Amino acid sequence: MISLIYNILREDEKLLIQSAKNLNLEINLISTDKLILDPNNFKFNYKLILNRCLSNFIGDQIVYFFETFGIKVINNSQVNHICSNKFLTSLFLIKNKLPTIPFLVFFNEELIDEVTKILNDYPLVLKPIYGSWGRLLAKINDRDAFEGILEHKRYLSAPYHNIFYTTKYITKPNRDIRVTIVGNRIICAVYRENFHWISNTARGGKIRLCNMDKDLENLCENLIQKLPLGIYGVDIFEFNNGYLINELNHTIEFKNIQKTTGISISDEIIKFCLQNLNND
Amino acid sequence: MNQAECPICGSQISFQSLLEENELLNCESCNNKLVVKNIIGNNITLEEAPHIEEDWGQ
Structure with missing residues (x-):
């Protein structure tokens, strides 16, 4: 049996549930609303966790908690570490030595001109190191825009907005x-x-x-x-x-790809979980 | 077939398949996103889906 942990159950998770049924695999659904990660009283009767949390920060806590107690989680913390922070992905x-977009990180607005010179002029792209769905991405076409956006970022509440992860704009x-x-x-x-x-x-x-x-x-x-x-x-x-x-x-979203191509990514994910179960 | 009321526009929504807690739904009348708050027997309570958080996504 695998346990699928989620905070919002989307169409992607419903496809995973259906694939598990088709492959005769029992799937246990756990909403994060019901979870208390208490290390002293938690019943670790899980064999494998499929982390499908829409919230990356909640998902991270779940992965670290279960891994600490020897329970396999897909994706594991190594995968999360590489993917969830865009600066770490770039690194x-x-x-x-894999081809990627020129990037850098800086912390002080006064370095704008130096940064622009290193990245070979505008346009540039400023991204939060955490986030998805293209949220809060800014294409910066000139110095005025760069200054203005950095000032706005200074007033956002999350501290990671003061990490100015900047890439070259790719045409x-x-x-x-x-x-x-x-x-x-x-x-x-x-x-x-x-x-x-x-x-x-x-x-x-x-x-x-x-x-x-x-x-x-x-x-x-x-x-x-x-x-x-x-x-x-x-x-x-x-x-x-x-x-x-x-x-x-x-924590890939695949429903649109699956619908358009007819390729069952949900089946592949469940088969991968089964392989991991059988490897134990 | 179960039914529940949309908390935003008040229309009745019918469900053919089995629902899960915190499942994301769409109200066909008002087109708002909803989530299943509670399932107690045949009683299903819906609420407006939470707004997108900064750490949501892939």
Whole structure:
């Protein structure tokens, strides 16, 4: 039996439940509203946890808690560590010599000109180190905008908004590529097409199946070799006849891809859970 | 088939499938997002879905 922990049950989780039923696997649903992570009184009658928390911060606490007591969680804390913080993702990618977008982090607004020089002029992109769905991303076209946005960030309440994670703006076709990886396998690649510079499907991006060429396949195979085994949504930009890895996502949303392509990502995730159960 | 009232527009929503607590739903009348707050027997209580938090997503 696997236990699926969630805070909001979305269509993605319903697809996972259906896949588990189809594969004759018992699935136990746990809402975080009912959980008390008390190490002294918790009944650890779980074999494997599938973390599907919509809230990344809540999900992190769950992963660390169960791992502390020897219970396997998918995705595990190593995967979460690489994916949940965009600065750490970028560091992971350059450390492993994987192609990514030029980036830096700074903490003081007075360094704007130096930062702009290092990243070879505007436009730039400013992103919160935590977050998803293209939330609070800013494309910065000039110095006035840069100054204004940094001042706004100073007044946001979460301290991580004072970490100015900045990347070069990449001029790409009106799309990016989302590659879904489960375990050591590439499940599928899709284009997410959008005339807005943010291609995320949460922002209205349309999905179309992408036939991977050899370069893209090699890049993803190379990435799989470097990553801890897990479930990933890899966002890739096409650039200068090559590819750049933009982001790694770890609690992937797949319902739109599954609906459009007919490829059952939920089945693949449940099969991956089963493999992990059987490996114990 | 179970029914529950939309807490925003008051329309009756019918459910064919089994619901779970904190399941996300859409009201077809007012198009607002709702979540299942409680399921006690056949009584289902819905509430307005929480607003997006900064750490939500993939």
